[in-house]
Amino acid sequence: MTGLRRSLPAWVEILVLPAINIALAFLTVGVIVMIVGVDPLQALKLLVLGAVGSPESIGYTLYYATNFVFTGLAVAVAFHGGLFNIGGEGQAYLGGLGCGVAILALDQYLPIWLMVPIAIAAAALFGAAWAAVPAWLQAWRGSHIVITTIMFNFVASALMVYLLVNVLIAPGSMTPQSRGFGPSGQLPALAGSPLNLSIVLALACCVGVWLFLWRTPWGYALRAMGHNPEAALYAGTNLRSMTMVAMCLSGALAGFVGVNELMGVHHRLVLDFPAGYGFAGIAVALMGRNHPLGVALAALLFGALQQGGAELAFDVPAITREMVVVIQGLVILFSGALVNLPRPWLAAFRPRQAP
Template sequence: MNGRRPLPAWAEIAVLPLVNIALAFITVGIIVRIIGVDPLHALQFLVVGAIGSSESIGYTLYYTTNFIFTGLAVAVAFHAGLFNIGGEGQAYIGGLGCGLAILAFDRYLPAPLMIPLAILAAALFGAAWAAVPAWLQAWRGSHIVITTIMFNFLAAALMVYLMVNVLIAPGSMTPQSRNFAASGKLPSMHDTLAAIGIQVAPSALNLSIVLAVLCCIGVWVFLWHTPWGYALRTMGHNPEAAVYGGTNLRHMTMLAMCISGGLAGFVGVNELMGVHQRIVLDFPAGYGFAGIAVALMGRSHPVGIVLAALLFGALQQGGAELAFEIPTITREMVVVIQGLIILFSGALVNMPRPWLQRLFTLRGS
């Protein structure tokens, strides 16, 4: 109708997100210039802070791990036509399940048994927390967006009650559990690499990044190489066609949300088993909400989610260094940078599309 060609698939996947990110950083550069800071100088600190040393890279990958978990969680629900905004609460309850399993068995089980059990508990608790909103939508017609948002607050309230009144370590003045025994702790990456002769600086990075990679592979196989994944994606594209093909939409809603909640629950593995090594409050730290942007930017594909998670991990780590080196740029400014990326990758995702379509039309003429 307008004479413009649709974007090629590779441009849809790669070029459009990169243009959106570039527009976000240009906007950030203008804001930084207004407050009196050289944008290129600030960018240098941001990049060096994210990848300038082995310690920085370790922390960047540590943050990336959480973004992968929540990005995959949102993506699985997206493919089913569901908007899961409850990743924060599912991560919270997944961490609770992980911690409870460790507190119950870490003094009796060796690490080769304790670690898989805790990981399984994180997935089951996260899935169970997501199953309730899924059931309410599938059988009662409640909107998944509303119920998952509400369950974030319920999870936070439940954790506060448990940590203050039930799980708090004896004699502790802060709401946290006792320390996990050695069998309930994930090995750090620098210790693991040192065991094979590779020396890197200590950081929060731990072996949960391996779990994140396995989750990416698992989601890719499930969505694109199994009958259940095909049925799930069909439901997301055209529910009527899915019903015609024999798909039970209620069952598929439950399946999609349980997988989504289980993936979000793995944030607790990274945070509690790998870093804090006890149950603490507020460990999800907004990863569940950021996962929405990661999934959007990554086009709900595991490869794209890994790349988007790397960007957000670099912003998280590099932003801390930037705020330290340039006091004018506060941590709140880093949140503004992330927010602008979310804005351009979400609400304004199609703004550059007409320009790119015109460009590709001119190239093809």
């Protein structure tokens, strides 16, 4: 298998292999859809139209994709450092808390051009701080990052419930949510949908992550740690410090989900706004091969599945919301666990080279 992996060109690895995995996933979905008595081509047409068939549906697709970009980049940065961050959900929660608290404290005093960067910085700071604790536990105490980040998801959820029920709840409200943000704490919507200016932040994060990982010495050290910690240590890399850097950057990126959801859509602090984006970011990073461009493309696919699947479930009663989750799960399965399934077929088309 190692020889087959090395025999594929980079463009096949990045473009052709994921495309075949997605095609196999949709072929399997087509068989399942036929079993439930629905025409697969008609279902595919409704899925595509639901995702990109109108300006409003495109706006929803890009809105979902924005969140997937943030969490996909968060997972990818940690992956490059050899760290498996499953705490994106909790880090998004705390990022939203930081964003919301900053707006609630200052929205009555600051204009929008000053309030927005402060709220974004607060989201990044709170998300990074929440990720820093599991990073410190692994770097200095040897705790496994997977276990601690999973546990911190539940802690973050419980913390948000306590704060919104007992501290930040709007006066006189029966719903656990804060008061509404002032005009300076709201991002303008685009295309008559939840899409807002957070998409610009998502694109900037893609460029920033690429520059950091491949154009800075810190990014080189982080990738070296992920490839071979012993060699990186021998080269002079401080593995503890680099673990902290990787996880704090990962947490800051996940925290930006709060900017998109709270400043762009809800305009107040609410419960459950991460809505599983932190876990879906793992699949986005895997499909995107942990590269910012690949993450952006995978996020678009998952955003289209999210929006198109909702429209498909609405138009075709035989296809339920659970069936849409199955479609997403099959895409994840073929792009993750079965990612190397088409590799021998692709390698067979290449002429053998003399040793």
